[in-house]
Amino acid sequence: MTPTPQTLTAERILEATEEVLRRHGPAKATVVDVARALGVSHGSVYRHFRTKAALREAVTKRWLDRTSDSLSGIVAEDRDPEARLRAWFSALFAAKRRKAGDDPELFATYMVLTEENGEAVGEHIAELISQLRRIVRAGVDAGTFTADDPSATARALFHASRRFHDPRYAVEWEQPGTEADFDAVVDLLLRGLRA
Amino acid sequence: MTPTPQTLTAERILEATEEVLRRHGPAKATVVDVARALGVSHGSVYRHFRTKAALREAVTKRWLDRTSDSLSGIVAEDRDPEARLRAWFSALFAAKRRKAGDDPELFATYMVLTEENGEAVGEHIAELISQLRRIVRAGVDAGTFTADDPSATARALFHASRRFHDPRYAVEWEQPGTEADFDAVVDLLLRGLRA
Known part of the structure; x- marks a missing residue:
């Protein structure tokens, strides 16, 4: 045996x-x-993993990386930045909703782990903002977006969409009207970016 | 005596x-x-107040109304809608920060009460969105804003700014860079509204 x-x-x-x-x-x-x-x-x-805390941190990071890794493909796509940004927001919202809805126990577990691992969460947010910055820069280079400071604009895009990816709102994601609210926010943000 | x-x-x-x-x-x-x-x-x-619950609900409503009442003056002002909207967002963020920072015990108490009184919170949010709609309509009427559906746009403005007025973020409001993030979001939203 x-x-x-x-x-x-x-x-x-x-x-x-x-x-x-x-x-x-x-x-x-x-x-x-x-x-x-x-x-x-x-x-x-x-x-x-030298400590239990290190193991918990690594598993949290792995869980967060699964989302950002799935989005990095969209950032690298060779199509117009507006379509890329729209796809990126939709994919992020869809990924978070899936995580919250498909396996609620695991999601609740990770909510506890992310509370413990502020550094891993901070790195995850920084990675998402960096992906947004790359799309904003691509739009500015293509002449379709206006952004004096692409880093500040990327942060603004991140913060303005939190209702649709911050797990604090998870219970509200399946409420009626959420999809329409998401579309209205993304439309307004894209209008704000246009050159 | x-x-x-x-x-x-x-x-x-x-x-x-x-x-x-x-x-x-x-x-x-x-x-x-x-x-x-x-x-x-x-x-x-x-x-x-016929029950303890009714009393708790009334005191929650009064606390929430204090914020929306203070903003209604800005909505009624006779100046250009863009300036009004900017002032409204700033006043909302300032009012929430004051509530969280000046009297943390009372703020924590109201966080418990708002959890209990979802209906009062729902009415408060509806009132804030209705104030935003009035400013958006004024901008459309003045020809300075574009919004096909002012109600949807008002909801989008509300959701896109939650990072700066939803009490769930209270602990992050005093972090460095918050003010710059707030300005970047408001700038982006106003650009998105412009006709």
Whole structure:
């Protein structure tokens, strides 16, 4: 009954950690639970993540990165910046709604983890704003957007759309009229950007 | 030692209720505390507010109305709609920051009360959006704003500025850069409105 030997990677530990968090909740999940789920000693887990806090931070970062990674493809697309920006906002809102709606327990768990890991959240927001800045710059270069300070404009776009991606509003995302409100905000912002 | 007789009005009860809430916190404040603070029987209080819940709702509404009442003067001003809208956003943000910063205990108390009184909050938001709609319409009438659907635009202006008036963000309002972020959002929104 020797288990198939498989290299214990950080990624495998993070996958198992997410599953343990989903099952036990953020208050009860321990490193021992993660080790048990992987069939390894807790020492093997600690060789990759030196503390429980480091493991929790890494799994939070991985969860946040999944969203920003999925958006980076839109930023890199070779089509007109206005369409790219619209697609980016829609994809961000859709990704957040999916996370909140498809697996509410896991979402609630990550809400606790993001409270604990302000630095990971800060880096995630900085990455999203940096993606917005790249699209704004592309629009300015193409002559279709006006923005004296693309960094400030990117921050403004981020803040003005928070109602539609900040998890604090998750319970309101499925209310009637939300889709129309989202469209009205994006339309107004795009009008504001136009050269 | 007969106290000066003074008519027991709803307004006097609400003032006393706010003071009792500030002192005891929302979990402990009772109608008996309010009656004691006024030197009347709790029956006299119940003649104005039939339940403790009704009293708590009325005091929440009064607190919210203080903000919207202070903004209604700006809506009625006879100056150009763009300046009016800018002044309205600034006054709203300033009023909320004052409420959160000047009396944190009372603010925390009202955060609990607004959670309980979703209907009062809904009416407050509807009133703010209605004020925005009046300014948007004035701009369309003056030919300085473009808005196909002033109601939808008013909702968009409300949602796009939530970072700067939704109490959920109160702890972030005093962070460095907030003022610049606020200006960038308002500038972008006003550009989006221009005819």
